[in-house]
Amino acid sequence: MSEPLLNIQGMNAGYGPVPVLFDLTLSVMPGEIVAMVGSNGAGKTTLLRAISRIIPAQGTLRFNGEDLAPLPPEAAFTRGLVQVPEGRQLFPRMTVEENLLMGAHLRRDKGVEASFEQVYTLFPKLKERRRQLAGNMSGGEQQMCAMGRALMANPKLLMIDEMSLGLAPVIVDQLLAILNDIRAEGIPVLLVEQDVFAAFSVADRAYVMETGRVVREGPVSELQNDQSVIDAYLGAAH
Amino acid sequence: MVLAQILLNGVLLGGLYGLMALGMALVWGVLNIVNLSHGALIMLGGYVTYYLFTLAGIDPFVALPIAMVIMFCFGFALQWGVLNLIVRSKMLNTLLITFGLQVVLTFTAQLLFTADFRTINPTYAGNNFPVGGLTVSVVRLAAFLVAIALASILWFVLNRLPLGRAIRATAQNLTAARLYGVNPRVLYAVTFGIGTALAGAAGGLYGMISNLTPYIGASLTAKSFVIAIIGGLSNPFYVIFGGIFVGIAESLTALYIGPTYTDVISFGLLVVVLVVRPSRAVRAA
Numbered sequence: 001m002s003e004p005l006l007n008i009q010g011m012n013a014g015y016g017p018v019p020v021l022f023d024l025t026l027s028v029m030p031g032e033i034v035a036m037v038g039s040n041g042a043g044k045t046t047l048l049r050a051i052s053r054i055i056p057a058q059g060t061l062r063f064n065g066e067d068l069a070p071l072p073p074e075a076a077f078t079r080g081l082v083q084v085p086e087g088r089q090l091f092p093r094m095t096v097e098e099n100l101l102m103g104a105h106l107r108r109d110k111g112v113e114a115s116f117e118q119v120y121t122l123f124p125k126l127k128e129r130r131r132q133l134a135g136n137m138s139g140g141e142q143q144m145c146a147m148g149r150a151l152m153a154n155p156k157l158l159m160i161d162e163m164s165l166g167l168a169p170v171i172v173d174q175l176l177a178i179l180n181d182i183r184a185e186g187i188p189v190l191l192v193e194q195d196v197f198a199a200f201s202v203a204d205r206a207y208v209m210e211t212g213r214v215v216r217e218g219p220v221s222e223l224q225n226d227q228s229v230i231d232a233y234l235g236a237a238h
Numbered sequence: 239m240v241l242a243q244i245l246l247n248g249v250l251l252g253g254l255y256g257l258m259a260l261g262m263a264l265v266w267g268v269l270n271i272v273n274l275s276h277g278a279l280i281m282l283g284g285y286v287t288y289y290l291f292t293l294a295g296i297d298p299f300v301a302l303p304i305a306m307v308i309m310f311c312f313g314f315a316l317q318w319g320v321l322n323l324i325v326r327s328k329m330l331n332t333l334l335i336t337f338g339l340q341v342v343l344t345f346t347a348q349l350l351f352t353a354d355f356r357t358i359n360p361t362y363a364g365n366n367f368p369v370g371g372l373t374v375s376v377v378r379l380a381a382f383l384v385a386i387a388l389a390s391i392l393w394f395v396l397n398r399l400p401l402g403r404a405i406r407a408t409a410q411n412l413t414a415a416r417l418y419g420v421n422p423r424v425l426y427a428v429t430f431g432i433g434t435a436l437a438g439a440a441g442g443l444y445g446m447i448s449n450l451t452p453y454i455g456a457s458l459t460a461k462s463f464v465i466a467i468i469g470g471l472s473n474p475f476y477v478i479f480g481g482i483f484v485g486i487a488e489s490l491t492a493l494y495i496g497p498t499y500t501d502v503i504s505f506g507l508l509v510v511v512l513v514v515r516p517s518r519a520v521r522a523a
Contacts, residue, residue: 052417074419074421077417077418077419078419083417085413085414085417089411089413089414089417090411090414091406091407091410091411091414091415092410092411093406093410093472094403094406094407094410098403098406098407101400101403102403102404102407102414102415102418103418105400105404105407105418105419105420106419149418153418153419
Protein backbone atom coordinates (compact mmCIF):
# COMPACT_ATOMS: atom_id res chain seq x y z
CA MET A 1 0.00 0.00 0.00
CA SER A 2 1.43 3.38 -1.01
CA GLU A 3 1.75 6.35 1.30
CA PRO A 4 -1.36 8.49 1.81
CA LEU A 5 -1.45 11.78 -0.10
CA LEU A 6 -3.05 13.52 2.84
CA ASN A 7 -2.36 12.17 6.29
CA ILE A 8 -3.87 13.66 9.43
CA GLN A 9 -3.30 12.10 12.83
CA GLY A 10 -4.54 13.26 16.21
CA MET A 11 -5.55 16.70 15.03
CA ASN A 12 -7.05 19.17 17.50
CA ALA A 13 -8.23 22.53 16.23
CA GLY A 14 -10.65 25.30 17.10
CA TYR A 15 -11.25 29.01 17.28
CA GLY A 16 -9.22 30.61 20.06
CA PRO A 17 -10.14 28.90 23.31
CA VAL A 18 -13.08 27.04 21.74
CA PRO A 19 -12.05 23.55 20.60
CA VAL A 20 -13.96 22.15 17.63
CA LEU A 21 -11.99 19.15 16.39
CA PHE A 22 -10.83 16.41 18.77
CA ASP A 23 -8.13 13.84 18.01
CA LEU A 24 -9.12 13.65 14.38
CA THR A 25 -7.57 11.14 12.04
CA LEU A 26 -8.07 11.19 8.30
CA SER A 27 -6.22 10.05 5.22
CA VAL A 28 -6.69 10.31 1.48
CA MET A 29 -4.88 7.92 -0.83
CA PRO A 30 -3.91 8.79 -4.41
CA GLY A 31 -6.82 8.21 -6.78
CA GLU A 32 -9.47 8.11 -4.07
CA ILE A 33 -12.71 9.94 -3.51
CA VAL A 34 -13.13 10.27 0.24
CA ALA A 35 -16.26 11.64 1.84
CA MET A 36 -16.42 13.38 5.20
CA VAL A 37 -20.05 13.43 6.23
CA GLY A 38 -21.85 14.79 9.24
CA SER A 39 -24.64 17.12 10.18
CA ASN A 40 -24.51 20.87 10.72
CA GLY A 41 -21.98 21.93 13.31
CA ALA A 42 -20.06 18.65 13.25
CA GLY A 43 -16.88 20.59 12.38
CA LYS A 44 -16.55 19.76 8.70
CA THR A 45 -15.76 23.26 7.51
CA THR A 46 -13.41 23.76 10.46
CA LEU A 47 -11.57 20.65 9.31
CA LEU A 48 -11.05 22.13 5.84
CA ARG A 49 -9.83 25.38 7.38
CA ALA A 50 -7.37 23.48 9.53
CA ILE A 51 -6.10 21.49 6.52
CA SER A 52 -5.70 24.73 4.54
CA ARG A 53 -3.73 26.15 7.49
CA ILE A 54 -6.15 29.07 7.83
CA ILE A 55 -6.70 28.25 11.51
CA PRO A 56 -4.01 26.78 13.77
CA ALA A 57 -4.12 23.08 14.59
CA GLN A 58 -2.16 20.61 16.69
CA GLY A 59 -1.27 17.14 15.53
CA THR A 60 0.21 15.60 12.41
CA LEU A 61 -0.67 17.20 9.07
CA ARG A 62 1.27 15.72 6.19
CA PHE A 63 0.61 16.29 2.52
CA ASN A 64 2.47 14.51 -0.23
CA GLY A 65 5.08 13.40 2.30
CA GLU A 66 5.70 16.91 3.60
CA ASP A 67 4.87 18.30 7.05
CA LEU A 68 2.44 21.20 6.48
CA ALA A 69 2.03 22.15 10.13
CA PRO A 70 4.78 24.82 10.24
CA LEU A 71 3.83 26.35 6.85
CA PRO A 72 1.63 29.40 6.12
CA PRO A 73 -1.74 29.04 4.29
CA GLU A 74 -0.28 30.11 0.92
CA ALA A 75 2.15 27.20 1.09
CA ALA A 76 -0.69 24.69 1.44
CA PHE A 77 -2.32 26.20 -1.65
CA THR A 78 0.80 26.31 -3.79
CA ARG A 79 1.57 22.69 -2.92
CA GLY A 80 -1.73 21.67 -4.48
CA LEU A 81 -4.24 21.58 -1.61
CA VAL A 82 -7.05 23.44 -3.34
CA GLN A 83 -10.46 24.13 -1.89
CA VAL A 84 -13.87 24.72 -3.46
CA PRO A 85 -15.39 26.80 -0.68
CA GLU A 86 -18.89 26.45 0.69
CA GLY A 87 -21.34 28.72 -1.12
CA ARG A 88 -19.16 28.75 -4.32
CA GLN A 89 -17.64 32.19 -3.49
CA LEU A 90 -17.34 33.23 -7.12
CA PHE A 91 -16.41 36.70 -8.34
CA PRO A 92 -19.94 37.65 -9.38
CA ARG A 93 -19.22 40.57 -11.71
CA MET A 94 -16.46 38.81 -13.57
CA THR A 95 -16.95 36.48 -16.51
CA VAL A 96 -16.69 32.72 -16.17
CA GLU A 97 -13.39 32.84 -18.02
CA GLU A 98 -12.00 35.48 -15.65
CA ASN A 99 -13.14 33.44 -12.66
CA LEU A 100 -11.28 30.46 -14.06
CA LEU A 101 -8.19 32.60 -14.67
CA MET A 102 -8.26 33.68 -11.02
CA GLY A 103 -7.85 30.01 -10.12
CA ALA A 104 -4.57 30.06 -12.03
CA HIS A 105 -3.58 33.43 -10.57
CA LEU A 106 -0.34 32.20 -9.00
CA ARG A 107 0.61 29.85 -11.81
CA ARG A 108 3.53 30.84 -14.00
CA ASP A 109 3.89 27.51 -15.82
CA LYS A 110 2.89 26.78 -19.38
CA GLY A 111 0.10 24.42 -18.35
CA VAL A 112 -2.66 27.02 -17.95
CA GLU A 113 -3.97 26.51 -21.48
CA ALA A 114 -4.10 22.77 -20.90
CA SER A 115 -6.01 23.33 -17.67
CA PHE A 116 -8.54 25.44 -19.60
CA GLU A 117 -9.01 22.55 -22.00
CA GLN A 118 -9.39 20.14 -19.10
CA VAL A 119 -12.00 22.30 -17.38
CA TYR A 120 -13.96 22.93 -20.57
CA THR A 121 -13.94 19.22 -21.35
CA LEU A 122 -15.24 18.35 -17.87
CA PHE A 123 -17.78 21.20 -17.93
CA PRO A 124 -18.85 21.91 -21.53
CA LYS A 125 -21.45 24.30 -20.14
CA LEU A 126 -18.72 26.58 -18.81
CA LYS A 127 -17.28 26.86 -22.32
CA GLU A 128 -20.70 27.93 -23.63
CA ARG A 129 -21.03 30.49 -20.87
CA ARG A 130 -17.43 31.67 -20.72
CA ARG A 131 -18.30 35.29 -21.58
CA GLN A 132 -21.18 35.46 -19.10
CA LEU A 133 -20.96 37.08 -15.70
CA ALA A 134 -20.64 34.39 -13.05
CA GLY A 135 -23.22 36.10 -10.84
CA ASN A 136 -25.91 35.71 -13.51
CA MET A 137 -25.71 31.93 -13.72
CA SER A 138 -27.82 29.29 -12.01
CA GLY A 139 -26.67 27.64 -8.78
CA GLY A 140 -25.52 24.49 -10.55
CA GLU A 141 -23.55 26.42 -13.15
CA GLN A 142 -21.99 28.49 -10.39
CA GLN A 143 -20.91 25.32 -8.60
CA MET A 144 -19.38 24.08 -11.86
CA CYS A 145 -17.57 27.37 -12.22
CA ALA A 146 -16.25 27.15 -8.65
CA MET A 147 -15.03 23.60 -9.27
CA GLY A 148 -13.49 24.64 -12.58
CA ARG A 149 -11.72 27.53 -10.92
CA ALA A 150 -10.24 25.16 -8.35
CA LEU A 151 -9.06 22.80 -11.11
CA MET A 152 -7.32 25.74 -12.80
CA ALA A 153 -5.02 25.88 -9.76
CA ASN A 154 -3.66 22.49 -10.81
CA PRO A 155 -4.62 20.71 -7.56
CA LYS A 156 -3.04 17.54 -6.25
CA LEU A 157 -6.04 17.15 -3.95
CA LEU A 158 -9.40 18.80 -4.53
CA MET A 159 -11.38 19.55 -1.39
CA ILE A 160 -15.03 20.39 -1.94
CA ASP A 161 -17.12 21.92 0.82
CA GLU A 162 -20.88 21.23 0.63
CA MET A 163 -21.07 20.73 -3.10
CA SER A 164 -24.76 19.81 -3.08
CA LEU A 165 -25.91 22.76 -0.98
CA GLY A 166 -29.03 24.37 -2.45
CA LEU A 167 -28.91 22.44 -5.71
CA ALA A 168 -31.63 20.33 -7.35
CA PRO A 169 -31.04 16.55 -7.04
CA VAL A 170 -30.66 16.14 -10.81
CA ILE A 171 -27.86 18.76 -10.82
CA VAL A 172 -26.19 17.09 -7.84
CA ASP A 173 -26.19 13.79 -9.77
CA GLN A 174 -24.47 15.48 -12.71
CA LEU A 175 -21.82 16.97 -10.44
CA LEU A 176 -21.24 13.64 -8.70
CA ALA A 177 -20.65 12.02 -12.09
CA ILE A 178 -18.12 14.72 -12.86
CA LEU A 179 -16.28 13.91 -9.63
CA ASN A 180 -15.59 10.49 -11.10
CA ASP A 181 -14.21 12.16 -14.24
CA ILE A 182 -11.99 14.35 -12.07
CA ARG A 183 -10.70 11.29 -10.29
CA ALA A 184 -10.06 9.69 -13.67
CA GLU A 185 -7.86 12.70 -14.48
CA GLY A 186 -5.72 11.64 -11.54
CA ILE A 187 -6.99 14.16 -9.01
CA PRO A 188 -8.21 12.68 -5.72
CA VAL A 189 -11.18 14.35 -4.05
CA LEU A 190 -12.06 15.01 -0.42
CA LEU A 191 -15.78 15.66 -0.40
CA VAL A 192 -17.21 17.30 2.69
CA GLU A 193 -20.97 16.82 2.63
CA GLN A 194 -24.15 16.97 4.62
CA ASP A 195 -25.99 14.98 1.99
CA VAL A 196 -24.79 11.54 3.08
CA PHE A 197 -26.76 9.74 0.38
CA ALA A 198 -25.12 11.81 -2.38
CA ALA A 199 -21.65 11.48 -0.86
CA PHE A 200 -21.93 7.70 -0.48
CA SER A 201 -23.04 7.31 -4.10
CA VAL A 202 -19.61 8.39 -5.37
CA ALA A 203 -17.06 7.98 -2.56
CA ASP A 204 -14.76 4.97 -2.06
CA ARG A 205 -14.34 5.55 1.65
CA ALA A 206 -16.06 7.79 4.14
CA TYR A 207 -15.69 9.24 7.60
CA VAL A 208 -18.70 10.08 9.72
CA MET A 209 -18.18 13.07 11.97
CA GLU A 210 -20.17 14.11 15.02
CA THR A 211 -19.38 17.09 17.26
CA GLY A 212 -15.76 17.27 16.14
CA ARG A 213 -14.96 13.57 16.37
CA VAL A 214 -14.80 10.83 13.78
CA VAL A 215 -17.32 8.25 14.97
CA ARG A 216 -17.29 5.85 12.03
CA GLU A 217 -14.95 5.26 9.13
CA GLY A 218 -14.49 2.71 6.45
CA PRO A 219 -15.32 1.77 2.86
CA VAL A 220 -18.69 3.12 1.78
CA SER A 221 -19.88 -0.42 1.07
CA GLU A 222 -19.50 -1.19 4.79
CA LEU A 223 -20.87 2.08 6.11
CA GLN A 224 -23.95 1.77 3.95
CA ASN A 225 -24.85 -1.37 5.87
CA ASP A 226 -23.88 -0.05 9.29
CA GLN A 227 -27.10 0.08 11.28
CA SER A 228 -26.20 3.19 13.29
CA VAL A 229 -25.26 5.11 10.14
CA ILE A 230 -28.48 4.02 8.45
CA ASP A 231 -30.55 5.13 11.42
CA ALA A 232 -28.81 8.47 11.83
CA TYR A 233 -28.23 9.57 8.24
CA LEU A 234 -29.76 7.40 5.56
CA GLY A 235 -33.24 6.96 7.04
CA ALA A 236 -35.81 4.24 6.58
CA ALA A 237 -36.15 4.75 2.85
CA HIS A 238 -32.72 3.31 2.25
CA MET B 239 -21.27 80.71 -30.42
CA VAL B 240 -20.74 81.71 -26.83
CA LEU B 241 -22.70 78.64 -25.80
CA ALA B 242 -20.56 76.37 -27.98
CA GLN B 243 -17.39 77.86 -26.50
CA ILE B 244 -18.75 77.37 -22.99
CA LEU B 245 -19.67 73.76 -23.76
CA LEU B 246 -16.20 73.12 -25.17
CA ASN B 247 -14.57 74.61 -22.08
CA GLY B 248 -16.87 72.49 -19.92
CA VAL B 249 -15.93 69.29 -21.74
CA LEU B 250 -12.19 70.00 -21.57
CA LEU B 251 -12.35 70.93 -17.88
CA GLY B 252 -14.62 67.94 -17.26
CA GLY B 253 -11.96 65.55 -18.52
CA LEU B 254 -9.64 66.82 -15.80
CA TYR B 255 -12.45 66.58 -13.24
CA GLY B 256 -12.93 62.96 -14.27
CA LEU B 257 -9.23 62.26 -13.81
CA MET B 258 -9.40 63.80 -10.32
CA ALA B 259 -12.21 61.42 -9.40
CA LEU B 260 -10.66 58.36 -11.06
CA GLY B 261 -8.26 57.52 -8.25
CA MET B 262 -10.91 58.15 -5.62
CA ALA B 263 -13.39 55.85 -7.37
CA LEU B 264 -10.75 53.11 -7.71
CA VAL B 265 -9.79 53.22 -4.03
CA TRP B 266 -13.41 53.46 -2.96
CA GLY B 267 -14.46 50.50 -5.08
CA VAL B 268 -11.64 48.17 -4.13
CA LEU B 269 -10.69 49.14 -0.58
CA ASN B 270 -14.08 50.52 0.46
CA ILE B 271 -12.32 53.65 1.68
CA VAL B 272 -13.89 57.02 0.89
CA ASN B 273 -10.57 58.76 0.84
CA LEU B 274 -11.11 62.26 2.25
CA SER B 275 -7.42 62.99 1.73
CA HIS B 276 -7.74 62.43 -2.02
CA GLY B 277 -7.87 66.18 -2.74
CA ALA B 278 -4.77 66.70 -0.61
CA LEU B 279 -2.99 64.04 -2.68
CA ILE B 280 -4.03 65.94 -5.83
CA MET B 281 -2.56 69.07 -4.25
CA LEU B 282 0.65 67.21 -3.43
CA GLY B 283 0.94 65.92 -7.00
CA GLY B 284 0.52 69.49 -8.18
CA TYR B 285 3.44 70.66 -6.04
CA VAL B 286 5.63 67.74 -7.10
CA THR B 287 5.02 68.66 -10.76
CA TYR B 288 5.52 72.33 -9.95
CA TYR B 289 8.93 71.73 -8.40
CA LEU B 290 10.00 69.32 -11.11
CA PHE B 291 9.21 72.16 -13.53
CA THR B 292 10.65 75.14 -11.64
CA LEU B 293 13.63 73.54 -9.88
CA ALA B 294 14.61 70.77 -12.27
CA GLY B 295 13.44 72.57 -15.41
CA ILE B 296 11.49 69.61 -16.73
CA ASP B 297 8.58 70.34 -19.06
CA PRO B 298 5.41 69.79 -17.00
CA PHE B 299 3.95 67.21 -19.36
CA VAL B 300 7.22 65.26 -19.16
CA ALA B 301 7.27 65.79 -15.40
CA LEU B 302 3.79 64.30 -15.10
CA PRO B 303 4.83 60.62 -15.36
CA ILE B 304 7.73 61.29 -12.98
CA ALA B 305 5.33 62.87 -10.50
CA MET B 306 3.04 59.85 -10.92
CA VAL B 307 5.86 57.45 -10.02
CA ILE B 308 6.75 59.53 -6.95
CA MET B 309 3.10 59.71 -5.92
CA PHE B 310 2.67 55.96 -6.49
CA CYS B 311 5.49 55.27 -4.04
CA PHE B 312 3.99 57.73 -1.56
CA GLY B 313 0.55 56.15 -1.86
CA PHE B 314 1.95 52.63 -1.58
CA ALA B 315 3.82 53.55 1.60
CA LEU B 316 0.77 55.32 3.02
CA GLN B 317 -1.45 52.29 2.48
CA TRP B 318 1.19 49.83 3.67
CA GLY B 319 2.07 51.73 6.82
CA VAL B 320 -1.13 53.47 7.83
CA LEU B 321 -4.28 52.63 5.92
CA ASN B 322 -3.86 48.85 6.00
CA LEU B 323 -4.74 49.18 9.67
CA ILE B 324 -8.26 50.30 8.85
CA VAL B 325 -8.94 48.73 5.47
CA ARG B 326 -12.36 47.00 5.38
CA SER B 327 -13.12 48.39 8.83
CA LYS B 328 -16.15 50.55 9.63
CA MET B 329 -16.77 53.49 7.33
CA LEU B 330 -16.45 55.96 10.24
CA ASN B 331 -12.88 54.80 10.99
CA THR B 332 -11.80 55.23 7.40
CA LEU B 333 -13.42 58.66 7.21
CA LEU B 334 -11.72 59.75 10.43
CA ILE B 335 -8.25 58.60 9.48
CA THR B 336 -8.37 59.96 5.94
CA PHE B 337 -9.75 63.27 7.22
CA GLY B 338 -6.85 63.43 9.65
CA LEU B 339 -4.48 62.64 6.84
CA GLN B 340 -5.96 65.46 4.78
CA VAL B 341 -5.30 67.93 7.64
CA VAL B 342 -1.74 66.67 8.13
CA LEU B 343 -0.95 66.83 4.41
CA THR B 344 -2.47 70.30 4.03
CA PHE B 345 -0.51 71.88 6.85
CA THR B 346 2.70 70.03 6.09
CA ALA B 347 2.37 71.46 2.59
CA GLN B 348 1.81 74.92 4.05
CA LEU B 349 4.99 74.49 6.10
CA LEU B 350 7.09 73.20 3.20
CA PHE B 351 5.69 75.13 0.24
CA THR B 352 4.26 78.25 1.99
CA ALA B 353 0.75 79.47 1.35
CA ASP B 354 1.69 81.39 -1.81
CA PHE B 355 -0.31 80.81 -4.98
CA ARG B 356 1.67 78.79 -7.51
CA THR B 357 0.98 78.14 -11.15
CA ILE B 358 2.81 75.76 -13.43
CA ASN B 359 3.48 78.15 -16.27
CA PRO B 360 5.32 76.71 -19.26
CA THR B 361 6.00 79.05 -22.20
CA TYR B 362 3.07 77.64 -24.16
CA ALA B 363 0.63 78.11 -21.27
CA GLY B 364 -1.28 80.93 -22.98
CA ASN B 365 -1.32 79.42 -26.47
CA ASN B 366 -4.62 78.85 -28.26
CA PHE B 367 -5.67 77.80 -31.68
CA PRO B 368 -8.96 78.45 -33.49
CA VAL B 369 -11.24 75.64 -34.61
CA GLY B 370 -14.36 76.62 -36.54
CA GLY B 371 -14.72 79.89 -34.73
CA LEU B 372 -13.99 78.43 -31.30
CA THR B 373 -10.82 79.01 -29.33
CA VAL B 374 -9.07 75.92 -27.98
CA SER B 375 -6.49 76.31 -25.21
CA VAL B 376 -3.49 74.09 -25.90
CA VAL B 377 -2.92 73.24 -22.26
CA ARG B 378 -6.58 72.45 -21.56
CA LEU B 379 -6.82 70.24 -24.63
CA ALA B 380 -3.63 68.44 -23.61
CA ALA B 381 -4.97 67.98 -20.05
CA PHE B 382 -8.17 66.52 -21.48
CA LEU B 383 -6.23 64.10 -23.69
CA VAL B 384 -4.02 63.04 -20.80
CA ALA B 385 -7.13 62.34 -18.73
CA ILE B 386 -8.63 60.19 -21.50
CA ALA B 387 -5.32 58.38 -22.00
CA LEU B 388 -4.94 57.59 -18.29
CA ALA B 389 -8.54 56.38 -18.04
CA SER B 390 -7.88 54.10 -21.03
CA ILE B 391 -4.71 52.74 -19.44
CA LEU B 392 -6.55 52.14 -16.16
CA TRP B 393 -9.35 50.36 -18.02
CA PHE B 394 -6.79 48.19 -19.78
CA VAL B 395 -4.97 47.35 -16.57
CA LEU B 396 -8.21 46.50 -14.75
CA ASN B 397 -9.76 44.42 -17.51
CA ARG B 398 -6.89 42.86 -19.41
CA LEU B 399 -3.95 42.36 -17.04
CA PRO B 400 -3.65 39.77 -14.23
CA LEU B 401 -2.99 42.57 -11.73
CA GLY B 402 -6.28 44.26 -12.61
CA ARG B 403 -8.13 40.96 -12.52
CA ALA B 404 -6.82 40.39 -9.02
CA ILE B 405 -7.83 43.93 -8.02
CA ARG B 406 -11.39 43.41 -9.25
CA ALA B 407 -11.58 39.93 -7.75
CA THR B 408 -10.51 41.26 -4.35
CA ALA B 409 -13.12 44.02 -4.57
CA GLN B 410 -15.84 41.48 -5.36
CA ASN B 411 -14.96 38.66 -2.99
CA LEU B 412 -12.08 39.03 -0.58
CA THR B 413 -12.45 35.51 0.87
CA ALA B 414 -12.21 33.82 -2.50
CA ALA B 415 -9.37 36.05 -3.67
CA ARG B 416 -7.33 35.06 -0.60
CA LEU B 417 -8.19 31.42 -1.17
CA TYR B 418 -6.63 31.58 -4.63
CA GLY B 419 -3.39 33.21 -3.54
CA VAL B 420 -3.99 36.97 -3.66
CA ASN B 421 -2.13 38.79 -0.89
CA PRO B 422 -4.60 41.56 0.03
CA ARG B 423 -2.04 43.67 1.89
CA VAL B 424 0.18 44.03 -1.17
CA LEU B 425 -2.77 44.36 -3.52
CA TYR B 426 -4.37 47.13 -1.47
CA ALA B 427 -1.09 49.04 -1.33
CA VAL B 428 -0.67 48.75 -5.12
CA THR B 429 -4.28 49.86 -5.66
CA PHE B 430 -3.90 52.84 -3.36
CA GLY B 431 -0.60 53.64 -5.07
CA ILE B 432 -2.34 53.67 -8.47
CA GLY B 433 -5.09 55.89 -7.05
CA THR B 434 -2.48 58.26 -5.64
CA ALA B 435 -0.54 58.32 -8.91
CA LEU B 436 -3.76 59.28 -10.75
CA ALA B 437 -4.36 61.99 -8.16
CA GLY B 438 -0.80 63.18 -8.78
CA ALA B 439 -1.38 63.44 -12.52
CA ALA B 440 -4.61 65.34 -11.92
CA GLY B 441 -2.74 67.68 -9.58
CA GLY B 442 -0.05 68.43 -12.16
CA LEU B 443 -2.66 69.26 -14.79
CA TYR B 444 -4.65 71.30 -12.27
CA GLY B 445 -1.55 73.34 -11.54
CA MET B 446 -1.26 74.25 -15.24
CA ILE B 447 -4.88 75.33 -15.51
CA SER B 448 -5.49 76.88 -12.12
CA ASN B 449 -3.61 77.97 -8.97
CA LEU B 450 -2.02 75.65 -6.45
CA THR B 451 -2.27 76.43 -2.76
CA PRO B 452 -1.99 73.97 0.14
CA TYR B 453 -5.71 74.46 0.79
CA ILE B 454 -7.27 73.27 -2.46
CA GLY B 455 -7.53 69.69 -1.15
CA ALA B 456 -10.86 69.82 0.65
CA SER B 457 -12.84 71.28 -2.24
CA LEU B 458 -11.19 68.90 -4.73
CA THR B 459 -12.09 65.95 -2.50
CA ALA B 460 -15.70 67.12 -2.49
CA LYS B 461 -15.72 67.49 -6.28
CA SER B 462 -14.11 64.07 -6.78
CA PHE B 463 -16.68 62.55 -4.43
CA VAL B 464 -19.58 63.98 -6.44
CA ILE B 465 -18.11 62.77 -9.72
CA ALA B 466 -17.26 59.31 -8.37
CA ILE B 467 -20.89 58.88 -7.34
CA ILE B 468 -22.30 60.25 -10.59
CA GLY B 469 -19.93 58.15 -12.67
CA GLY B 470 -20.11 55.04 -10.49
CA LEU B 471 -17.18 52.94 -9.36
CA SER B 472 -17.29 50.25 -11.99
CA ASN B 473 -15.76 51.70 -15.15
CA PRO B 474 -13.03 54.37 -15.59
CA PHE B 475 -14.76 55.82 -18.66
CA TYR B 476 -18.00 56.36 -16.74
CA VAL B 477 -16.00 58.35 -14.21
CA ILE B 478 -14.59 60.52 -17.03
CA PHE B 479 -18.14 60.96 -18.39
CA GLY B 480 -19.23 61.92 -14.89
CA GLY B 481 -16.48 64.52 -14.84
CA ILE B 482 -17.47 65.90 -18.24
CA PHE B 483 -21.09 66.03 -17.13
CA VAL B 484 -20.16 68.06 -14.05
CA GLY B 485 -17.77 70.21 -16.09
CA ILE B 486 -20.51 71.14 -18.58
CA ALA B 487 -23.05 71.74 -15.81
CA GLU B 488 -20.63 74.05 -14.00
CA SER B 489 -19.75 75.97 -17.15
CA LEU B 490 -23.41 76.50 -18.02
CA THR B 491 -24.14 77.59 -14.47
CA ALA B 492 -21.29 80.08 -14.55
CA LEU B 493 -22.65 81.52 -17.80
CA TYR B 494 -26.37 81.70 -17.03
CA ILE B 495 -26.62 81.94 -13.24
CA GLY B 496 -23.25 83.12 -12.00
CA PRO B 497 -19.84 81.64 -11.20
CA THR B 498 -20.52 81.60 -7.46
CA TYR B 499 -23.28 79.04 -7.96
CA THR B 500 -21.20 76.30 -9.59
CA ASP B 501 -20.87 74.29 -6.37
CA VAL B 502 -24.61 74.52 -5.79
CA ILE B 503 -25.14 72.83 -9.13
CA SER B 504 -22.53 70.09 -8.72
CA PHE B 505 -23.78 69.13 -5.26
CA GLY B 506 -27.37 69.53 -6.46
CA LEU B 507 -26.54 66.96 -9.15
CA LEU B 508 -25.22 64.68 -6.42
CA VAL B 509 -28.54 64.87 -4.58
CA VAL B 510 -30.46 64.18 -7.78
CA VAL B 511 -28.30 61.15 -8.60
CA LEU B 512 -28.65 59.77 -5.07
CA VAL B 513 -32.43 60.12 -5.27
CA VAL B 514 -32.78 58.67 -8.76
CA ARG B 515 -30.17 55.90 -8.63
CA PRO B 516 -29.12 55.26 -5.03
CA SER B 517 -27.56 51.91 -5.93
CA ARG B 518 -24.83 53.75 -7.88
CA ALA B 519 -23.33 55.00 -4.65
CA VAL B 520 -22.76 51.58 -3.19
CA ARG B 521 -21.85 49.47 -6.19
CA ALA B 522 -18.22 48.48 -6.11
CA ALA B 523 -15.80 47.81 -8.96
